[in-house]
Amino acid sequence: MFMGEFVGIDPLGADKLIRQMETGKDVLGRTRPGLESAIAEAGADWAGRAGVTAMHRTWWFFHESQQDLKWRVDTLKRMVPTQQKGMLTATMPFSNQTEAAQAAKKDAAAITEALKRHDEHLSGQSWAEVEKAAAALKGRVDDPAYAAALLAALGPTAFQKLFRDWMNNRAAGNRRGLTPESAKRAGDGLPGLLAKAFASAESSGRLGTEWQKMVETAPSDILTTLVKLAPQSSTFLTKAAINLLNRPPNSDAFPTDANWNLYNLAKAFAANPEAFQRFLAEHPKEAGTMLDAYTIRSSGVPAYEEALAEALDGALKPKSGVDEVRERAWINVINSIGSEHSLWIGGSLGTFPNSPVSRVLAKNIRPIFDNLARGQADKRAQEAYKQAVADGVENPPLPPPYLAPRAPWNTLDPAVSARFFGALMQDPATAKTLMNLAKEYVQDMDMGRFHPSDQGNYGAAAFYNYSARAGALSSLLLSGSTYAEWSDDEYAEWLADSILMPVDFADEFVPDVGKIPGTGKAKMLDEIKDRLKKMITDYMDGKTPDDAGTVANRLVNMQVDVMIKSLKEAGHGGLTSDEQATLRDAAMGRMLGALTNALKVRGG
Template structure:
């Protein structure tokens, strides 16, 4: 616990590629060596035969796996991507240790969920045990794998729903700090731990196929919390945006609307779950720029909410020099055509 690690991701990736080349050479060499040993029979002078080659291959393979884990972990723990050496204090000394502790944490969370009428306090206490560990992608992936999508969504739902108001940490009311509607800082922090774990596992490609439909199937309040409480990848953020903005465009009639779009129709609380999406895009201007450029229909719906956080988010995404010139120009053109410029 608390191991200080320094690593140059670029150099480490180069070392992994070199190891792979050596493994390929050993793989090509071993069949010929086995054939030569078999042909020599009792006349073979060596002691270990091709066993030594196999051990060398296994050593390189294990080293690659460990090095990849260290690269992924340090890149998740260092908040700003820099070139050259990155240093961070790892919560675990080995990937196996991370996976073991994640399994224990998942069991505790499941036990709290399975209690009769699970309370946010009990569930939150179990989730709080993951503090300081979710930045390790192996821990995060093992935690999520042990929970599964259903239990993960249930846990976030318990933590982000108040008994009386059903408010989420991503609503404009809670952002403004209205007492009663807002979640407690404790519940917000506990939900953020799960959101961070998801981001860590998803960004490093460690989620299983069973998680692919989460952005389309989870309740809006869970998706809003998931993207607003931790920095998710641009890909996942866009998937959530398309789900939350799946309702009709302003002024259109609604027929057989999807459940996710219920907050966009007349009579619903405007922006109830979309404020969290705006907050997430404000924290990731380049992703917002891409969204504005590639999804004009959904952009129109989002801008129609009039969320107060939209203006600074748009300013960051569209300011001169932000991102690629062509993409920024397309985004700006879409916003102007809608009347949001």
């Protein structure tokens, strides 16, 4: 019977001490050759006493102390999983690594012998003996020295066989990954102990190359069980995911069964948000497979989309992980869902009206609105410049540099962003969330502080900058709205809100003396919105001979009229004819195309 000891260690302090000892080893290592040469040269005249022997002993003292301290810290971290700083305390299962390895070899031998007898009898009783032998692992597998010795003694083949035999005996109906009920039983039994042992040994770098190769050869259900039942290292989880997601769809023994492997992989990523964030950022192909509409619909597991949404929430929510990595993750998600041939929109799979993925993405999208708006605004400015050059305009308007999105957002195609919005907006609740967040984005610009004719370049430039971005975001949402599943009245409401979004700012941040009274402003906007809705519904009901382009032109002109009136009533004064023309041209350029297309798609 091995007896452990009660230990209390501050991991941060221990890590610092380990680094200091490494520095000491480095000094001794660099000093020793010169000292040895000096002693050899001096011969009998050497005046020192201990010589290099003391240096050797000191070096080995540092080295062995490092190994022992690291082992204790690694074990404590697994026994007491916490993000808190300070002292961790626990009773170690073993007093030293040698003792741990001896116990592991003994336990592995007992399991191997029981497994051999089970292969001979293949009975419920013989399998119970295997589980009884494996019960000795409880309370020990958090020790990485024990875990590594155990796995080395078992070997990858027997390790996988234990998983397979457990599934055959305890979860026979789960042929393509464990269901949540089976996974719970597995976590409390032999597979859970083995998964924890693997996590302890692998995360501490104690496994040989033969175990790394197991990622390529192990059946899918064993890999997903391994990552589901214990928190594996981010490196191993990512390797397993990449391998699994690149396997042919029919590579499973029962490819038509419900795919709980996908669910378990998503749950493993949900438990490790930083790993999933980096996976999304660095592996767009495999991430795209997880996000693919066909993957979601064909999995046969409705809970998969919920698990995927949970993982996305952890990886993409504001301030999670590393900013730069999170942004690249967002871009790959948008590129995947909004790709030209995405089955999320306009495909043979129908629509996604109640998608937890859509709702999670909308919930977390607010911080990146500005990047998407800038991309659309810059694209429009570039197109306007090229058209002016083609038309022979003498001084074509150069695209304002302040509109351009920064890297890596400058790689994202606004057309993809529009389709991405369209995919999300198939869910009515998500569409409302997006509109509310878009209004919040516009209001946060404080656009009412500026005026197209402000003295000096800054005020006027700021006004056109903000209005361009507000209009661009509205244009993206308009383009996406063509995929929404709404009644005519709901659609008219949405279009009216989108048209008014760049306008509903006028008195937010001007002096009180010049503000429109709140009730008066609301009444004015409600009246305008009703007029816009009537124009839209008349078109959709065939009550007007005008085509989509004509109706869209009238709607955008009304938007500009409201903006001019709002500026005047907010105390900014009126606009000159040239300023009004500039404002009208800019609004037409930003919104006319998207609005015309939205009306055409809906039909008149």
